[in-house]
Amino acid sequence: MATDEPIEGAAVGTLDTDPRHIEDGLTADQVAKRVANGQTNDVPDRASRSVKDIVRANVFTRINAILGVLLIIVLSTGSIVDGMFGLLIIANSVVGMIQEIRAKRTLDRLAIVSQAKPVVRRDRAATPLPPKEVVLDDIIELGQGDQIVVDGIVVEASVLEVDESLLTGEADPVPKTIGARVLSGSYVAAGSGAYRATKVGHEAYAAKLADEASKFTLVHSELRSGINKILKFITYLMVPAGLLIIYNQLFSSGQALAPALTGMVAALVPMVPEGLVLMTSIAFAVGVVRLGQRKCLVQELPSIEGLARVDVVCADKTGTLTETGMKLAEVRTAKPDDEQAARALAAMAADDPRPNASMLAIRESLTDDPGWEPTAVAPFSSAKKWSGQSYGSNGNWVLGAPDVLLDSDSDMARQAEKIGARGLRVLLLGSSDRPVDAPDAPGAVAPRALVILDQKVRPDARETLDYFASQKVEVKVISGDNAVSVGAVATTLGLPGGENAVDARQLSEEPEVLADTLDEATTFGRVRPDQKRAMVGALQSRGHTVAMTGDGVNDVLALKDADIGVAMGSGSPATRAVAQIVLLDNKFATLPYVVAEGRRVIGNIERVANLFLTKTVYSVLLAFLIGVSGIVAQIFDFDPLPYPFLPRHVTIVAWFTIGIPAFILSLAPNNERARTGFVGRVMRLAIPSGVIIGVATYVSYLFAYAGPEASEQQVEQAGTTALITLIMIALWVLAVVARPYTWWKIVLLVCSVLGYVVLFGFSFTREFFKLDPSNIAATTGGFVIGLLGVLLVEVAWWVTGRIHGERRRLFASSDDLPGVH
Template identity: 30%
Template sequence: MNNQKQITWHAQSAKDVLHSFEVLQTGLSENQVRDRLKEFGKNQLPQTSPKSTVAIFLAQFGSPLIAILVVAAFISVGFKEWLDAGVISFAVLINAVLGFVEEYKADRSLRKLQSFLPDKAKVRRGGAVLNIDSINIVPGDIIILGTGDKITADGRIISSSFLQVNEAALTGESMSVKKDVVPVDIGASIADQTSMVFAGTVVVNGRAEVITVESGERTQIGQISRLVADVEDEKTPLQQQLAVFALWLGGAVLIISSIVFVAGLLRGFAFFDMFKISIAISVSAIPEGLIVATTVILAIGMQRILKKKALVRRLVAAETLGSVSVICMDKTGTLTTGEMSVTEIRFTNGELLESNQRSEIRQILGVTSAALVDENGENPVFSGSPTEIALAKEYWPDREKIGIEKYAELSELPFDPAFKFKAGVYKQNGSTVMFVVGAPDILLEKSDLSDQQRKKMQSVFEEMTERGLRVLLIAKKDLNGQQTEITYDGITDISVVGFVGLQDPLRSNARHTVETAGEAGLKPVMITGDHVITATLVAREVGLLIDESGIMTGLELDKMSDADLIAHIDKINVFARVLPSHKLRIVRAWQDSGASVAMVGDGVNDAPAMKAADIGVALGSGTEVTKEIADMVLLDNNFQTIVEAIREDRTIFDNIRKMIVYLLSDSFSEVVLIFGAIILSLPIPILPAQILWINLITDGFPSVALTFEPPEKGVMKDPPRNKKAPLLDAEMKVLIFIIGLFTDALLFGIYFYLLGQDLAIHHIRTFIFVALGINSLIYIFAVRKFRSSIFRSNPFENLYLIAGVGIGFVFLFIPLVVPYFRNLFEFEALSVTEWLVLLTLALFQLVLIEIVKEIFNLKRNRQLGEYQIKVL
């Protein structure tokens, strides 16, 4: 065999291909098969060694924030702070377990693709026809194909009869492709290589013999599998931001704790006391509730998204949708239903026929049908080419009424791509009739019409075609028993009965969904393997395309450098006639231009691009391969679901930010308060154990309750979140600073005043402890809404928050009321006046925060107005 690479088998004659592989029509010999198995290996997709269970689990501890928490847990154990050590350890364990489950499931996607090929194949070897395991097919094997067969390797057709193949899983094109032995142009794309068949596609009509030219990972689907394997999983925006935040927080805590420790020693405080205070500040400042609460937020968000009929398969990926700015989608099965159907039937004069006027045409469709129907009660199962299935579904409801069984077939001409029609002769009640179904431009020339009549019918056909319909002409001819045998060339003088229009219809809400996505600042992009005309018609119908400058073909894409593509990518709304590698390149070009990309698909051809995208979205009706690879699955196949999922996802990120603002504000107050006392050589205003108890109150139920906050009004008016933006923007940092500064200024002033009143230090520390606790449990109601005032929102909208704050107050009062804990924490009873002062301070702080929020909201609304004008 000639050992050549990248041979364009589709452009060579069948005879030359057989010669190149040194094989006769009788097939390979046993010796040839054995030698080629050694040379080329098994006919299977690339195998990768799965990660070990232990390796996946240990990898979960690589997060910087997790590392900080682990160190904090050990320090807490060393000082016998068992409660804090337990909380931190639990947070670490939960995060590790959930991360392990996510990655373990993700690792299965490639192995799912590896099992995509069928188990058996019919081949000719040594003159005999054998049914062998498909894994043993080698280049040079002659494979015998028939209707319904799944193709096991890439092959060059050497003989065929009415062969049609559905290549939607590979090219994304829903209509079956006519195949024959005729060589095609050397530069033809995969979708145009009609002399070839490809692994993973399905024969829907006819039969053929093909010689295997590529097997295993060298097939087209094998190259897709390799692309999937080669695409590295990148961290999501939230993972990246949490990592940066953890490093920043860890460094800040280390510096602040060290400064407090050194300052205390310089001011004469005992070494051990300062060490305990520094550790308490460190543990308190690190929000160990952040990981657990973030996980809860993501989990709750996933449940909300699930109620919208979208299944998020990866927990951390639940936040990625909020930063999505570009949604790439395949036309077939995404904007369209993915199924051919009869959309209209017209009479010869162009009159649209209603359902009760279609009896004659349905009768002809039923008599000539090549579809197989498995009658299963009220839910029959249709098989065959997409066109034949669509025609069968049209006549099937009237099958008994139109009397199909009365017609006996005398002869038949199956659909032939060369002649573009099918015909048959049938006998019924002593008369003989011929029915013909096929391309109007061919059959009109064979009709009994005058030139004027033919011209009128031609205009009917052209009008239907311009609306994106595939049109079939239905005709008949009474033979009066004079003729039973027919030929393709011998058919003349047929009478036109009508026209049938078929279409892979748009989903009913496709245009509305595209418009909604645009209003949310998202850019929908169609990427399809279909022809330019089809893609253009669909794009215009859904509102994606204004003029033809916004469309690009795969061949045009091949001529562009990566730099040129990135420079022009934002001007292209539709990519047509593309290959799987094109889809991957388009996604990466968008990402290189700074966009966060969601890739929607349903076929194997979408897999590499889906895996490379920031989030891969599969249709529920898609292949198992795409669903395994996807981050999210649309259970109802509804593009609208993506927009709803984005709404929920933006809420997820909002709630994470609210929680961080809440947790850090309290920590900031404690640090500044203690540091100020040390600098002024005053007694420590709050002890380490008291700090940790406050930490338990704020990091516990109230912060977790924030995770249940519903979407705020206006969340979909914001532009997509920049995935490179910091976790905390300027407004969040200002809120943290104001909350902390205000609390510290007031409390420090009160603390200084109380010290001058000759009150016991335990009494003063009790006051400071309660002040910190009440403040944190009150201002959480201001933090829960970024875009609106607490005074204009329903306080009972989140009952979990009410309950969480209630539990927080219970924990606040336990060390004040229960004698054992009161003695343990060295607390004293406060007067009614002191309680009123504490409540007044908390409410005053709440009002101040609302004023700051209102200023920010006025600025945000002005910016949103400018953004919307820019979008429009």
């Protein structure tokens, strides 16, 4: 056993050459002592942002600070009613916190389910443990596809090869012998072995990755960067408009201090896009929760958006289109009653320390292990497509792809191709003339048997492919299996071009030629890991947004380079580590739900952004016009023009034209295809609409304003007239944004209109909100100007659509309805 000598620091251990330690691992007492000394792998949890951090981040925001200062100013005038906009501070904070905490809990729960558990030797037994329970000097076993969870030194190696591409960018696996150093974040490409943990916790490379990559954050995305551009644009407008209105209200309007301050606040509050960032965060967070309910772990939030933009899905066959498990259907020997071949196959299956799906199927059926002693081992790798065992006098045996190990013109190779054409997986068992670990292995291979494995096509695979076809998303099947077998499965599923499967060994390495081939063909077999990566790059070079699905270690490089990597929950730890999305239930059919959720998020945030930016544009423009009017009045000795609205007016405008509708629209079904140019489309609607509302409201106010000598009632009537004009056009902008109409959108619009009917229709609400439409002439003028504004918004919408080639429709068709239920 290992010595329990004190080790300096919690991170670094020493290589113990005691063979008993290497064989047995630590004892329970040794583990307890290391835990007590803090020598544990205390890496941060995924989504490690605490509830306290979430509360702080949602309460102490720049927008809340601005609104808070304005609230204090209004309350200082004694008008509590005009401080109702302060409820926005509470709403922003509470709703944001609730949704983010829900998303955090969903991510935490799914991350635990998805977590890879390294096999650790303790007390002479190997047990899978969570990475957090690994301690310094633990002996951790390795097999193909395993991720190295802490830094260490190799103590056992059987043709062990480690892929360090995620750390160094080098694609070629690195052979590791006893004494070699391995780093967390790399993974086993071939072979098996064990290593001792020498760096754990925050000292290990994996912890540094977790600190940066595993938190619940809105990292860079096209949608997020577009919103940031919009906010920057708004900031540039707000500063001069705000200064103008402050000067006008405090120095030019001639009002007393209290009404001047309330008017100033009423002008500044709607300039703040208080709900835009909030609605974006909520839409993403709700998306995470919805997908979590379908056992889909979203490791990076923008991947929801990214998958909605995908136009090509590269799918592996095994584990994606077919079930992960296999069943041994038949062992067809080259010579009748070749008992040695059957014994060799049973021995190879029994001696494989980390069997893949094929070996597991063979092991389950052939249980009579002859007990041969292996003298050489060649583990399976996706690059060479075969594995082997040498058993001294019992011969050298290889198991792999028939079309790789045999001449294509041989009788056995032709049999294998016929069987593969039925969609079955076929392996060749052969005897070699040299040890399997020889530099020129496998050498001359004599065919001894065909191993036929049955793969069950997933029952929902065809429906999933049909969905992608209906959404104009191309599917490319890219597999390491025999091209004929892959083509048979693709044809069974109705994939166009499946019958013309391409053998990847014939593909050109020239990127342009490869891209041309990918444009024409849909199904590829015998694809090497480096070719999968090259295919993803070739598709991207043609402007495609590519999603790659996979479950095996041979998919890691392609998953890493794809725009969106999607791993199966039963896949290797390495694939789950690099993927942005993990399908924990291993269902390829979950992908359409992810696409639909991404489209919902993108489309709804665009609608919401239209509403908030329109409000900011008309608020800024109205402030400009009032402010400039005040300066002109001072210069030319005209009557000053105070701001027409009270903060309570601003609040009721926001209720039914933006606030409630925006919240509903941000969470509603939306199946519109994701498109680039988010900022441009938002600006094309918001700027003309905002300008029309701002100018029309200003004209309506001028029409109704009775001058500086007006009575309090006349001031209220002028403000009401301007408010009617603003509400009418703002409601029509909401109606435009909601298009194309479905029944629930029409209900939403009707309810918004009824909300204002109630506010204007009852004396109590009119008095409470200081609304006075009793001046028939002024109110009629406000309605007429509002109708003119409505007409201009409608014309602008149709004209901009014609100019930019955008399809305009009033009512939804079947294509607009969610395709996944």
